Every structure is written in structure tokens, then in C-alpha cells.
Amino acid sequence: MSQLTFDEAAVRSLEATYMSPDVVAQRGRVLDLLVPAVGERILDVGVGPGLLARDVARLVGETGRMVGLDNAPAMVAAAAQRxxxxxxxxxxxxxxxxxxxxxxxxxxxxxxxxxxxxPDMPQALGELHRVLRPGGRALILDTDWRSIVWHSSDPARMDRVLACWDAHLADPHLPARLGPLLRQAGFEVRRVEIVPMLSPRWQPASYAGGMMRSIHNFVRANGGRFGLSSDEIEAWRLDQDALIARDEFFFSLNRYAFLATR
Structure with missing residues (x-):
């Protein structure tokens, strides 16, 4: 399985996507569900460039504590600066x-x-349960890539491209089993809701725009392992460009937010 590399260029690209209106709206919904309070101690697992963490830190105030964690040094540097x-x-x-x-x-x-x-979700959720106080809450948001609706003139080719993209994840369908995993780790699942990322028309500054760039880059680098030729990959991208030019672009993907308590 090939993983994404989060170097400085990837951080800048991710920051641009995270500042798009639909991702800003998602961040607002996450805060609505988490409800950070003044004085609380909150952990952000996978802090990324720190946009959500900054909002959380401001909400807990100087009497609280916000700790961001990430395994990519470039993300840690970007978040620390922010x-x-x-x-x-x-x-x-x-x-x-x-x-x-x-x-x-x-x-x-x-x-x-x-x-x-x-890769080891029981271990990860067990650790999350351990570091939360009794009654503490966890807000987890992840994508099930089976929920994607992405218009293409060649649906079979689109399926092959997305199958390649799925390979960069440990589980591209995690939300389908996240509820049972949380309960097995000792959590009580309080709420589950869909957070859609919808682009019914092309908008360059959007989650869909960021995903098109990321998927194109990843598939160009890894498509050969999945039987995708360079010509086929470019045909996929050119088809999307043509749909955009004809105002026929459509993209929708569901993310799932789970609110659980220890």
C-alpha cells in the first residue's frame, strides 16, 4: 500500500483545500458537535496544519489546554507555527x-x-479511551469512499481510478464499522451524522477541487500497480476538464461524524 507523503508542498496544498468554503463549513459542524468549553483539555489526533486546533484552542482559552498530535513532521511544523x-x-x-x-x-x-x-483500530481506540477521563467525549469524522458520486463520461474508468486511490488508506470504508469498534473499545456512541461534501458545479476552491488534484497526483505515481496506463489516467483528467468546460461537473462524498463518550 502506498501512503501519501505529507511534505511541505503537500501541507500547502492541504491548507488550501482546508480553507475552501465547504471544508470551513465542515470544521464548523465538528466544533458544534464537540462543543469545546473554557478550561477543557482537548486532544486533536492528526492535527494536520492546525486549522481546527486553532479554533479549539481559542475556545478552551488560556485556562484550558489543546494538544495536537501528528506523525508527519511537516504537519507538526505547520500546526506549531499556526x-x-x-x-x-x-x-x-x-x-x-x-x-x-x-x-x-x-x-x-x-x-x-x-x-x-x-491499520490497528482496536489498539487506537483503546488508547483514545484510556486518555479520556470518565465521561469524556470523542468526536471522530471519517469518509466512506463507497458513498462517492462523481460524474464521468466513462464510469468504469472512474471506478478503476478510485480503486487505485482507495489503496492509500488502511480502510477506505471505516465508518461502516466504526460504531461497533467504538463500542468494543468501551465507548457509548451518542450520535452519528452525515457531513456531505457536495459540489454540484465546479468550484476550484473546494474539497472536490483539492481531491481532483490529490487523486490525479497519486494515481499518476501509483496507477501502474493497478493496471492503469498513463494514457488512461490522462484521459480521466481530460474528461473531467471537458465536463467542467461544459458545466457538467458533479461531485458528492459523505463523511460520517461519530460522537461518543467514555
């Missing part, structure tokens, strides 16, 4: 499957688009 003016925020390099914190260290935890990359 949070550098907030003394209640800290960013650390670490592994979602092995949380180097004491038991009951946090009131809440949040993780968006991270656990689908984690």
Missing part, C-alpha cells in the same frame, strides 16, 4: 495508535480524516 501565539496550545509528533499521555489526561478528543489511515 498556534504559536496561543500559550494553551501544544503540538507534538506522535502515533494515533500509541498515545504517549497519562490515563484520563483529556476531557475530549477530536480526529478528522485520520483513523481511516490507521
Amino acid at each position: 498556534l504559536s501565539d496561543l500559550p494553551q496550545a501544544q503540538v507534538l509528533q506522535g502515533d494515533a495508535g500509541r498515545l504517549d499521555f497519562p490515563d484520563a489526561a483529556f476531557d475530549a478528543a477530536v480526529s478528522t480524516q485520520v483513523y481511516e489511515y490507521v
